[in-house]
Amino acid sequence: MGGIWERSWNEFVVFLSLPPAIRQLVYTTNVIESLNARYRRAAQAYEHFWNETAALKRLYLATLALDSTGRGRQRCSNRWKAALKEFDVLFGGRLTANQV
Incomplete structure (x- = not known):
């Protein structure tokens, strides 16, 4: 009976193999919470x-107070x-395949 790290290691390694831009996007979804x-x-x-x-x-x-400078949308x-x-790149161009 291992700790949480040992039980979750396989999923965590997959997360680490993602490119940095995707990793940042995934862990910043805590914004919703x-x-x-x-x-x-x-x-x-x-x-x-x-x-x-x-x-x-x-x-x-309350929503306006979150981004008083108005730059949040640009950063996002x-x-x-x-x-x-x-x-x-990861999915072989499937996202832009139908774009002109």
């Missing part, structure tokens, strides 16, 4: 909302560009 936690905190700060619009406004403001798309190129 972080966003959900941020939404929960924003909603719990107010025990009662007057209506659905008030709740949506609160979540909207830059990471995806590199990862998509790597995926295309």
